[in-house]
Amino acid sequence: MRRSNLPAELNRFVGRDGELDALGRLLAEFRLVTVVGVGGVGKSRLAVRAARTAQKRYCEGVRLAELAGLRDPALLDHALVEALGLTDHTSRPPREVLLEHLSERRLLLVLDGFEHLVEECAVLVRELLRRAPGLTVLATGRRPLRVDGEVVTPLAPMPVDDAVRLFTDRATAAVPGFRADAGALPPIRELCRRLDGIPLAVELAAGRLPALTVEQVLHRLDDRFRLLVCGKRGEPARHRTLRTAVGWSHELCTPEERLLWARLSVFAGPFELEAVEYVCSGPELPAERVLDVLGELIAQSVVTREDTPAGTRYRMLDTVSAYGAEWLDALGDTARLRRRHRDWYMGLATWCELDWFSPRQAEVAACTDTALPNVRAALELCLERPDEAHLAQHMAGTLWFYWVGCGRLAEGRHWLDRALSRESGHEEARLKAQWVLGYVAILQGDNAAAAAALRACGEGAARTDNAAAAAYTTHRLGCLALLSDDMPRAEELLGRAVDAYRELGELNSNVLMGQVELAMSKVFLGDLETAVGLCGAVREICEDRGERWTRAYALYVLAYAAWTRGAHEEARGLLVECIAIDHAFHDLIGLVLAVELLALVTASEGDPAEAAVLQGAAAQVWEAVGVPLFGSGYFGAPRSLCERRAREQLGGERYRACVAEGGRLSPDGLVARALARGGEGSVPADRTACARDGVADSASHDPAESAPGSAPDAAGSAAECVPDTSAGTRKPAGSRTGRRGETAG
Numbered sequence: 220m221r222r223s224n225l226p227a228e229l230n231r232f233v234g235r236d237g238e239l240d241a242l243g244r245l246l247a248e249f250r251l252v253t254v255v256g257v258g259g260v261g262k263s264r265l266a267v268r269a270a271r272t273a274q275k276r277y278c279e280g281v282r283l284a285e286l287a288g289l290r291d292p293a294l295l296d297h298a299l300v301e302a303l304g305l306t307d308h309t310s311r312p313p314r315e316v317l318l319e320h321l322s323e324r325r326l327l328l329v330l331d332g333f334e335h336l337v338e339e340c341a342v343l344v345r346e347l348l349r350r351a352p353g354l355t356v357l358a359t360g361r362r363p364l365r366v367d368g369e370v371v372t373p374l375a376p377m378p379v380d381d382a383v384r385l386f387t388d389r390a391t392a393a394v395p396g397f398r399a400d401a402g403a404l405p406p407i408r409e410l411c412r413r414l415d416g417i418p419l420a421v422e423l424a425a426g427r428l429p430a431l432t433v434e435q436v437l438h439r440l441d442d443r444f445r446l447l448v449c450g451k452r453g454e455p456a457r458h459r460t461l462r463t464a465v466g467w468s469h470e471l472c473t474p475e476e477r478l479l480w481a482r483l484s485v486f487a488g489p490f491e492l493e494a495v496e497y498v499c500s501g502p503e504l505p506a507e508r509v510l511d512v513l514g515e516l517i518a519q520s521v522v523t524r525e526d527t528p529a530g531t532r533y534r535m536l537d538t539v540s541a542y543g544a545e546w547l548d549a550l551g552d553t554a555r556l557r558r559r560h561r562d563w564y565m566g567l568a569t570w571c572e573l574d575w576f577s578p579r580q581a582e583v584a585a586c587t588d589t590a591l592p593n594v595r596a597a598l599e600l601c602l603e604r605p606d607e608a609h610l611a612q613h614m615a616g617t618l619w620f621y622w623v624g625c626g627r628l629a630e631g632r633h634w635l636d637r638a639l640s641r642e643s644g645h646e647e648a649r650l651k652a653q654w655v656l657g658y659v660a661i662l663q664g665d666n667a668a669a670a671a672a673l674r675a676c677g678e679g680a681a682r683t684d685n686a687a688a689a690a691y692t693t694h695r696l697g698c699l700a701l702l703s704d705d706m707p708r709a710e711e712l713l714g715r716a717v718d719a720y721r722e723l724g725e726l727n728s729n730v731l732m733g734q735v736e737l738a739m740s741k742v743f744l745g746d747l748e749t750a751v752g753l754c755g756a757v758r759e760i761c762e763d764r765g766e767r768w769t770r771a772y773a774l775y776v777l778a779y780a781a782w783t784r785g786a787h788e789e790a791r792g793l794l795v796e797c798i799a800i801d802h803a804f805h806d807l808i809g810l811v812l813a814v815e816l817l818a819l820v821t822a823s824e825g826d827p828a829e830a831a832v833l834q835g836a837a838a839q840v841w842e843a844v845g846v847p848l849f850g851s852g853y854f855g856a857p858r859s860l861c862e863r864r865a866r867e868q869l870g871g872e873r874y875r876a877c878v879a880e881g882g883r884l885s886p887d888g889l890v891a892r893a894l895a896r897g898g899e900g901s902v903p904a905d906r907t908a909c910a911r912d913g914v915a916d917s918a919s920h921d922p923a924e925s926a927p928g929s930a931p932d933a934a935g936s937a938a939e940c941v942p943d944t945s946a947g948t949r950k951p952a953g954s955r956t957g958r959r960g961e962t963a964g
Contacts, residue, residue: 223280224302225271225329229525232268233388234381235261242269242372246327246355247276249370250348253358256374258538259419259465262359263331265374270329270357277355279326287332287537288487288592291599292339297630299328299343306626306807308844310663313629314343319842321351332537334360341366376416383411385418389425390433393518397428406433413437419538423468426520439471465542468519478504479512480521480535481550484543485560488592489525489532494567498559528585557600564590564597565610568617575620576727578765584804587621594618598634602641609645611638616651620728622659624768626805631659639672650679650688657695661702662808669699690719694733701736704851706743713737731757731769738776743853751780771800771809775816779857782820790820795894802890810886811840812854817893819861827865828877829896834861835881836889 245252246269254262267283274281284302289295296313305320321328328347333340341364344356348368358364363371377385386407387399399407410433414420427436469477482499483490495513500506513533516522522533535543547553567590571583587594594614601611615634622631635656643649653676660669673692680688697712713736720730734753741750754773761770778793794817801809814837822830837858866874884892 223271223274223282224304225267225274225281225283228268229523230392231388232264233385234377235265235268238265238372238374239269239272242266242357243273245370245372246273246357249368250354251344251356251358251364251366251369253360253363253369253371254374255360255363255371258361258541259417259536260374260376261418262374264418266329266331266357266359270327273327277325277327279324279353281327281329283329283331285331286336286340289336290487290596292336293633294595294630295336295339295343297633300629302328306628306805306843308626308628308662308808310632310660310665310668314346316629316843317347318350321347321354323353324351325353327355327357330356330358332360333358333364334362337362337364340364377411377418377421379408379411379416382414382416382418382421383407386411386421386425389422389520390428393425394428403433406437410437419536420465422520423465426518427468427471429518462542465539468521469542469546472519472521473512473515475504475508475512476515476519476521477546479509480516480539480543481546482543482552482556483516483522483535484540484547485553485556485596486535486540486593487596489527489534489589490593491530491532494560494563494593495533497563498556527589529582529589532589557596560593561597561600561610564593565614568594568614572617572620575624575768576764576766580765580767581803583620584625587618588625598638602637605641608638608641609643609648611641612643612645612652613648614638616648616655619655619658622655623662624804624806626807628659628662632656632663635659646679646683647685647688650676650683650685653679654688654691654695657692658698661695661699666699666703669695673699686719687723687725690716690723690725691729693719694729697733697740698736701740702851702854704853706740706853710737710740710744713740726760728766728769731760731766732772735769735772735776738773742776742779747780747783750776754780767800768804768806771797771806771813774800775809775813778813778816778820782816782823785823787820787824791817791824791896794820795896798890798893802886807840807844807886810890811837811844814840814889814893815858815861819857822861822864822868827868828873830861831865831869831874831877832881832884833889833893834858834865835878836884836892837881838878839882839884840886840889 242252242254242265254266256262270281270283282302282304284299286295286298289298296317299317300313303317303320305316309316330340330344337360340358344358344364345366347354348356348366363369376382383399383404387397390397390399410424411421414424424436431439469480472480479495479499482504483495485498486494492510492513496506496509500509504512513522517524517533521539522535525532525534544553547556567586571587574580574583598611598614601607601614611634615631615638618631618634621627622635635652639649639652639656653672657669657672657676660666660672673695676688677692677696679685680692693712694716697709697716700706700709700712713733717730717733717737720726720733734757738750738753738757741747741753754776757773758770758777761767761773774793774797778790778797781787781790781793794813797813798810798817801807801813814833818830818833818837821833862874865877869877881889
């Protein structure tokens with residue numbers, strides 16, 4: 220399955236046939252092709268169309284990284300990790316994750332709008348191309364990267380004939396019944412000639428037709444050229460023309476429209492109507508007028524509307540936004556609008572944290588994901604002012620559910636480290652950021668950083684008598700012990716944390732995850748009855764509250780218990796539900812744990828070939844998570860047992876072939892395969908290539924085959940999956956916990 224995140228085209232691609240063919244030929248011959256040109260000339264649209272045309276040549280498909288809205292160069296690597304669909308669960312630098320992922324893949328990477336990050340982008344591209352021989356990069360910007368091997372292709376404005384076709388196409392969409400008959404063509408050609416064939420300018424002009432005729436547009440454009448022709452001294456002619464075109468559109472706006480245009484420039488990336496109403500309203504623009512004024516800007520192509528997983532959002536092209544930002548500066552209102560923008564997204568983060576423990580978890584995940592560019596801008600503003608460091612600490616801590624629940628650990632670590640490097644004087648905000656940092660570091664396998672953050676949080680909680688922060692600290696320390704194979708200590712600490720939560724009256728995703736982790740420690744210590752009771756209670760609460768993310772982990776433990784007593788069909792059903800939830804939240808840790816256990820269940824059902832395929836697929840997922848199975852003997856035991864059984868039944872050569880087959884599955888393909896077999900118990904729905912090659916299914920292995928006696932009792936089955944860890948403690952690399960967090964900060 221080819222992977223692509225290229226956006227769908229919302230209107231027709233017009234013209235550029237020659238440029239498109241030439242760009243396709245360059246991509247077939249060179250590994251770095253940069254399309255350069257002025258803003259609004261159509262670089263992004265051409266690059267996306269060329270990438271879509273060329274994607275069949277790339278085994279791993281095409282990935283687009285939109286860099287125009289990225290302000291902090293330190294987030295460049297994170298942006299590429301995001302574009303590649305990687306989940307950053309490790310403590311490794313994102314650059315290392317990128318290099319490892321791309322090293323053996325044939326993929327086309329599109330970097331759109333890099334000019335404001337040209338130095339950092341050039342260094343990154345040079346290293347990626349050196350270390351990933353199958354990688355091709357298509358970049359767009361206003362100047363070259365100047366990297367060895369780069370082929371630069373300038374993109375000129377459209378020829379007049381193509382510009383006329385573009386204007387006519389957009390005019391027809393804007394004004395139903397519009398016809399470019401013989402009488403209308405001369406003024407349209409003159410208009411396109413005056414606009415120098417710059418697509419953005421042409422589309423802005425077409426957006427005026429609901430209010431003006433072509434002749435009126437041409438007349439007013441001529442006025443605007445005379446008014447604004449000078450531009451900045453030394454600015455290229457094409458820039459002056461584009462600036463004039465955008466400025467002309469601005470001049471034709473009403474005062475309300477100009478004001479909203481300027482205020483919208485504080486947004487980064489897509490924004491929602493409610494945010495516009497809060498941030499941009501005021502005495503000169505009442506909130507009840509915002510929707511109507513925004514609609515006018517949409518009609519004029521100043522603002523575009525798009526549908527996202529979180530619902531309808533709006534955005535401005537970068538060139539248009541930059542023009543509005545200049546007007547906002549001229550009004551002296553930039554600082555105030557940035558603070559209002561920050562306040563909205565601080566509130567959004569708080570709402571999302573509170574709503575995480577509800578049936579709206581999926582909505583919260585999609586909302587936060589769409590808001591990420593604006594969340595980054597809000598965090599950056601908090602960090603710019605020393606007296607607002609506590610806001611950065613609070614916001615970075617509040618977003619724990621996004622960092623850990625939606626696969627954003629590396630970026631969360633970035634913001635938490637930066638926020639905690641500043642003294643805020645607000646102990647409560649600092650404590651929250653500290654225990655969240657400990658949480659993130661545990662999931663990344665960075666035990667030293669986790670221990671340091673949790674020790675500081677524990678000391679601060681004791682000093683300020685903050686019982687909630689103390690409970691979260693104890694919980695995280697118990698999680699650290701769990702992944703370090705110190706089960707007695709994990710059981711003791713997690714039990715204390717659960718008791719403390721109960722005394723505090725806390726009930727949220729974090730509390731329930733503490734119970735699930737306590738159940739895991741009970742399982743590994745052989746107390747399955749208590750573990751099943753704990754997770755059964757968690758499951759009921761989750762079903763009552765509509766909570767799904769923590770529920771998936773409870774299902775995992777219940778499936779483990781079902782397998783130990785030989786209830787394979789029950790275990791499979793639980794794991795299939797678990798996998799579906801984890802995949803929906805992009806929770807790779809939960810997903811890969813469930814797949815590893817599903818492989819063991821599959822082997823126990825008598826299908827060693829399919830079990831080996833699942834193991835091969837899981838191994839690919841672990842690359843994005845970190846140290847396989849956390850480096851834990853307890854968590855790794857199901858995989859070891861499954862591998863031993865499958866090798867015995869398939870033979871070494873066939874086992875390796877099946878593992879290799881699984882390694883070629885994408886995460887989506889892996890999930891589709893697991894779900895397709897979910898309702899069929901022990902009867903394989905599809906034989907793998909390994910099985911078709913002549914490997915017969917062997918008799919089912921009893922899950923208690925290594926336990927004394929013949930009965931598959933729970934204790935015997937669990938004993939088979941409990942390793943001897945007396946030789947030492949292994950380094951963990953991940954786990955899962957979560958909380959609503961309102962009490963701790």
